[in-house]
Amino acid sequence: MERTAIRRRLTWQTGTVTEVREETSTARTIALDVPDWPGHLAGQHLDVRLTAPDGYRASRSYSIASAWTGAGIELTVEQVPDGEVSPYLVDVLKVGDPLEIRGPVGGWFVWKPEQPGPVQLIGGGSGVVPLMAMLRAHSAAASTAPARLLYSVRRPASVIYVSDLKDVAMSEEVAITFAYTREAPPGESREPKRIDAELLKSVAFQPGDEPTTYVCGPTPFVETVADLLVAAGHDPARVRTERFGPTGGPR
Amino acid sequence: MGSVSPGFTGRRRGGKDLPPGQYLTHDFPVLSAGPTPHILPEHWEFTVTTETGGVSRWDWAAFMALPSEDITKDLHCVTRWSKLGTDWRGVSLDTLLADVETGADYAMAHSYGGYTTNLPLEDLVDGQAWVAYEYDGEPLHPEHGGPARLLVPHLYLWKSAKWVRGLVLSDTEDLGFWETAGYHEYGDPWKEQRYAGD
Structure with a gap:
């Protein structure tokens, strides 16, 4: 099995929403500018953390939709009925808003260009x-x-x-x-x-x-x-x- | 640190029974890295291999002949769901390790399908861990690790290896499948040890 060892500490970073695109009636893509993003492999995910005014926090994991080309990342979020984080990401978050993330996470469900075979x-x-x-x-x-x-x-x-x-x-x-x-x-x-x-x-x-x-x-x-x-x-x-x-x- | 998310108020606010960052679910989600292995009990065996190479072995009949117990525990998955008061039946690791001569500090759990996860041996004894074969009074479904899975409920659920086939004991700490892929080597939900370095 091909494995990727990533043993470094993941810290929270604040990205800025640069674009939102409706994909379907329940899903949208969110483009983020993240100044210190270390890059990622296709298939990895990240954690999103939301903070309410009273300090309450909720986090969820989302797959990264974009390939890393050195500038910006994109998430695509499907609204989960009765969800707590996805309705905010799909309906409330807007261009210019901050979004806390940390990642990338996951070294198994990934594809690398140097991987052999179809x-x-x-x-x-x-x-x-x-x-x-x-x-x-x-x-x-x-x-x-x-x-x-x-x-x-x-x-x-x-x-x-x-x-x-x-x-x-x-x-x-x-x-x-x-x-x-x-x-x-x-x-x-x-x-x-x-x-x-x-x-x-x-x-x-x-x-x-x-x-x-x-x-x-x-x-x-x-x-x-x-x-x-x-x-x-x-x-x-x-x-x-x-x-x-x-x-x-x-x- | 951390900025307020404009327009977010939050609404779940999990109770005191939940570790930090977890939410309550009544469903039983599944996370696995590959296809679900379908292992018939007659083809199943469980082995404990010590640091000196000694092997203890149980086939299904020998395993079922061991004393078993009912277990009611809360489950906490690193993907943030928690499920409270789940009912299992299984054999305590204290029973399986009773006659195993070892001075090892670490164990690697191995599963059918190739999955591995590492644990300190001290987390597998003293009534903290089981090899479970029933869930909610029914034989454990393959999706959830049947015919038998490890159950170590005080750690994140990825440590409770599904389709478990054995433990390899060692003096040194090696990393298992998800631990190699960036997850925490120990995984205490109450300390929110999700990823390496947490």
Whole structure:
């Protein structure tokens, strides 16, 4: 296993919001200027800390959406129903506001341009965020590694990064497939349904291609996709996962 | 240090039972670095390897024949959720280590699927740690580490290795999977030891 050892102390820093972009009705991208950001790997996350006037604080972790190119970072935040931090980030935070962050964190769910072999990205909903960072890093490095994104999304209006995905798909090395689960756009041949073994067989890299596969999304989505990949013969050690949210049922 | 976040008032304000920076959940979220291993009990075994190479081994039947106990504990995940009063059944590490001859100070827990996490041995004894195989009266689901997982509830939950297959005891402190990836080597939630250097 390739590992990244990062054993330095992470301190809180104050960034400044330089831009906000609506991605969908419930998600937005926040661009930050962070003077002392040490850089990050595609796929890493950071912690955001909010402070109320009485000193009360709340923190959460968010995937970094941008590749590090030496200036600024971007987060994409999906509003969690009944959340405490995400509604502030999506609805309240505005350009010019300060935002406390610390990071980057995580040395496993990362893609590095020097990594050998094809890269398969499989995202569900806002699980596409760290995968977008990987596609951006792939583009910034002009990587020749074949990369495929399989993006499971409820309906066309739920797609985050519509125009950015069109841009990265211009590369000959990058292929993007959408799997619509509730409502497909006109002209889509596959009926709306979840990712299944047949779709993985037709659009994803096969075990013989020896890809590194990154799966990110809600827990039931990741469980299903990772199980399908292992059942199809993929080496579990080459399947990296990041899960979020509830388990989706009593366990 | 720290600036007020314009327009943020906060509303959860977790109770006194919660370590700093945690929020209460009634769900049971899952965090794993890879696919969930599906290990049948008949293929499961648990080993303790000492610093001199001595190995103690239990298959599922031998493990189930050990005295077990009901455990009710609060869980604290480094991703900030806490779940209070969870019910488990498992075998105390005191029982599993009772006949193990060791002077080691550290343990590395190893799991099916390749996961590792490091702990001081003193945190695994004296009624602080178990190998748990039931959750809420049911066999432990694979997503949550079944057939059996380590349960060390006084540390962040990543120390409670899912799909545990053994402990390797050592005189030296090595770092496990998340500890190598930037997380704290000890992970006390009450001291908010999330990341290296906290």
